[in-house]
Amino acid sequence: MHETLSDTFSRLASLDREVFAIAWLSLRVSLSAVLIGCLVGIPLGSLVAVSRFPGRSGAVGLLNAAMGLPPVIVGLVVYLLLSRSGPLGPLGILFTPAAMVAAQSVLVTPLIAALTRQIVADAEAHLGEQLRSLRLSAWRRAGILIFDVRFSLLTAVLAAFGRAISEIGAVLVVGGNIDGFTRTMTTAISLETQKGDLALALALGLVLIGLVILVSMAASLLRAYAARAYG
Amino acid sequence: MDILRRSLLSLGLTALLAGSALSGPASAEPQSTITVASTTSTEQSGLFKHLLPTFTEKTGIGVKVVALGTGQALDVGRRGDADVVFVHDKAAEEKFVAEGFGTKRHAVMYNDFVVIGPKADPAGAKGSDVTAAFARIAAAKAPFVSRGDRSGTHAAELRYWKDAGIDPVAAKGGWYKDVGQGMGPALNTASAANAYILADRGTWLSFKNRGDLAILVQGDKRLFNQYGVMLVNPEKHPQVKAKEGQAFIDWLVSPEGQRTIADYKIEGEQLFFPNAEPGKS
């Protein structure tokens, strides 16, 4: 273990362009997936939070359960969809970064939607009556509620990013871990572990953790700054 | 409107990021790229990193290798998600071709399995007879790690047990540990438990976390592991890049390709032994 640790730091020191490229790909794929997840999940979660329809509690339960979707299953389903023999085969994006973005979007959208629903439902309890009394349309009310909870939503977005960048099941299946093309931090770490190069795997792991810390620190700073201005 | 402006901004940002993700790496792409489904052990051996730059430089064809288990790699070919399949399970490969999913099977090279174990060799397995070694490991009830994942290596291991007249399943949970994982993780387990294990030489040579393990049995003819390569049948899947895929296969079995394979060495040891037979399937 001591050998591994000291070796880890020497490997970190020699991190080259290849590792940088892998980290950059991981970051791009996961951030893209989170942005798509936000575009779908935030309106979806808000809609479930503010509307009343039959089967709503079932929908909420489903949404909450979908937060724990196993990445491997999501990867497998997206793989079958994107496969040449699948319904979306003609797109020809299997084993590309686009496929990884698609799979991770499926993974994080329910997470963002479920957390958004909770956050917006709390805001609705506080603001809902007032907004309805102002005779604002349902869409406008949802928009205002989302705007009101924007800093809390940042936490949901961060959780989604953490889930995306740290998962391996989905990106491995639909990306194929192709060297220099779809190899991400997690698939690279797994590969190096399998090769028994634990020092390099650990070094890559430290880079991954550093990435996550960097992104969440940036988000916290943004939140702290905004909270100082708007409470 | 403030909110609208912000949403539009984030939308634009999304498009930008998604666009950059879809466009792939910034490096110059070759004019044409084929997808090869292969096995994790082949990928882990580092062979492709050695072969592909030479091929791409010569032909301008890029090669993307998707590394999977043998069964999974063949399935990817069956679904038309790869242009070429490069694996090592002769029976399964012949079935793949017989079912019409591959055009023709070409033998490319072989590597060999080795029996790995503790340097001290408490079971006294060292030698050049794989069944004798297995019998001694069982007799000594020395810890043995099995892949247990129905891979080519696992199938070979079960064959050797059968030849030795031993049913290891009866010893499951005792000295026989079935880990249900790939070659690398299984080697990691064996290294931690100081156990015996059957491995392919390529993975072993590129494996770093060896601990106290060493090669104990090698050279037995029964330990040879044949690799085959096949073009996915374009009649089944019209989008298969048949011309480029065939060019890759032709190069692998050509004298130049065979020489390049033989040149790949780790710590001075040759990993793969080319044995293509031009004109023969």
Added chain:
Amino acid sequence: MSPALPIRLERLAYRVPGKTILDCLEATIAEPGITALIGPNGAGKSVTLRLIDGLLTPSEGTIRIGADGSARRAFVFQRPALVRASVSRNVALALEPLALSRRERTSRIERALARVGLRGRAGDPATKLSGGEQQRLALARAWATEPQLLLLDEPTASLDPAATEALEALVAEMAGGGTKILIVSHNLGQVARLADDVVVLDAGRAVEHGPTRQVLFHPRTAEARAYLKGELPWTSFAAAS
């Protein structure tokens, strides 16, 4: 005559599963000025206010407001519900459904904030205001829409005496401007100071309705007497002396 008058509540019932909150409530409010709704907790005061605003739909009965029901309404709640945005943005939100010109909108925001003494805070985050300032902002938000009927649900319950006094002055000013005001309050001193007439609710019915002095000092019904006995600080004081 204000377009909000008369307000007729006819055989009004409101039920939730397992509970009747309003039970055949009848009342007609025909006079301008400030009408107070009083009564014990659970009598149905807040629900009545929400039914009049349209936030709730009656289980039975009808609500008629003015001749054609077109009177503009505004609601101020016990706790000011403000959005995490600037003071002026909070007022602007209320004006959105009114389809005003940009100039009209700006001038209404400025006037409303000036009236409640928050003009200098227009750019500040609303959530940074004190409790009293927040409630004044809620009132300004209602004011800016130029309502013909203003509904106040215990607007000073969370405020200190000084803030309460400031808010009461603003409410009286609005009533003087011609806005019909309905206020739910447990503060009978406030009712005595502000209200022109009082409706007493008990167990989901209106049990008494009359001019403020008459209802507070000479209640005709047993329910009103019982409520006021427990609640009027100066009656118990008078009894003791």
